[in-house]
Amino acid sequence: MTSVRVERLYKIFGPQPTELVRRLEAGADQEEIKAAGATAAVVDASFEVGEGETFVVMGLSGSGKSTLIRMLNGLLTPTSGQVLVDGEDITGMSAPALRAMRQQKMSMVFQHFALFPHRTVLDNAGYGLQIRGTSKSEINEQAREALSLVGLEGWEERYPQQLSGGMRQRVGLARALAAQTDVLLMDEAFSALDPLIKREMQDQLLNLNAKLGKTIIFITHDLNEAMRLGDRVAMMRAGRIVQVGTAEQILNEPADDYVATFVKDVDRSRVLTAASIVEPQATAPPGEDPVPSDTPMADLFTRMSARAVPVPVVDEQQRVLGVVTPAAVFKALCREVPAVGDGEHAEIEEASDV
Structure with missing residues (x-):
């Protein structure tokens, strides 16, 4: 399996980019860079993505996330x-x-x-293998297997224009899976889909990666999507990564007022899980069915509304971690996002993407 590490990555568009990196390192801000006729698209980005991890880079248009992902596979050359x-x-x-x-x-x-309209679904799924020089029989075998994984078995001889948007995105995902690379880069992969199809594709990705264990770097401007998919999330603003953490860490411990403003309207019941509020206890209460530690609080709340008793929580090996009480669920769901600075929360701006 493959891991990815990014160290002090910069991308400057405009004149004298190397000199402008030095100015940024010395404390220059974005306004100074703009005054020099340049754009600092990515500024001092550092992070590591572990094997099998889904790492989501979240940011609005203009935050630098699209530039960042293009440097990860060499489509853009970093300034530094x-x-x-x-x-x-x-x-x-x-x-x-x-x-x-x-x-x-x-x-x-x-x-x-990015499908070829004149190629069948099978040929599109196998395209990465074709340019690698793989034999036709092996291409067809791996492409069929990948299409089956994404639920498109039986659609191999259709053409992209005969498919819905969600199905076409499944072909794109199948093409990446057929190539059998360890790392998947996904650039706003679901943002062109309507909400119901988008949710289905998110479910598909979560289920697939539970089986395949790929290293995924996923770019999105949708905070709910980021928190649903990511093992960890990197929040970007104006070219800089302002916070990296789990969804719960970002929700409960925002690094600054910008992040706090971003997360204040998030549905906490869908992000927070039993693991975040479990009270340690060696044995489960008798007569109560346990829940996995990653159970969303929304599901706990539904269960407790019918019967207000502590619920035992277990890990992946079915070992008892402790219990979740109705009072703990209520407190977590009602907790306000903490303010970080002394002033008002930072405005969330949006600009043209870079």
């Missing part, structure tokens, strides 16, 4: 910094080495499907 895939810095790779890295280690799922 490193992107290490399995410990190897891809920023210094030649064009052939980059192509080989993408074919062998890193696949991408795009927002607008």
Whole structure:
């Protein structure tokens, strides 16, 4: 399996980018960079994505997330910094080495499907293998298997225009899976879908990765999507990563007023889980069925509204962690997002994406 590490990554568009990186490192702000006729799209980004982790980069348009993901697979060259895939810095790779890295280690799922209209669903799913030089029989076998994984068995001979938007995105996902790379980069992959289909695709991704254990870096501007999908979430603003943490950490411990403003309207009942409020206890109360530690509080609340008794919580090995009480659920759901600064929460701005 493959891990990805980003170290002090910068991307400046405009004149004298290297000099502007030095100015940013010395404390210059975005206004100074704009005055120099440039745009600081990504500023000093550092993070590590572990093997099998789903890491979500969340930010509004203009936050730099699209630029960031294009540097992760070498589509854009950083002004400064490193992107290490399995410990190897891809920023210094030649064009052939980059192509080989993408074919062998890193696949991408795009927002607008990027399917070939003149190719069948099967041929689209196998395209990554075709450009790798894989035999036709092996391409068909792996493409059929990937299409089956995403629920498109029986649709192999159709064409993209015969599919719904959700089905076309499943073909894009199948193409990435067929390539059998360890890392999936997903750039606003579900944002073009209507809400119901979007939810189905999120479920599909969660279920698939529970089976396959891919390393996923997922870009989104939708906070609820970020918190639903991510093992950890990186919040971006004006090119900088302002906080990295689990959904619960970001919800309960926002790093600044900008993040606090962002999360204040999140449905806490869908983000917080039993694990966050469990009270340690060695044995389960008699007569009560346990719940997994990742059970959303919304489900706990529904259960407790019928019978207000403590609910035992177990881990993946069915070991008792403790109990969740009705009082703890009520307190967690009613808790206000803490203010971080002395003044009002920061305004959330939106700009053209970079």
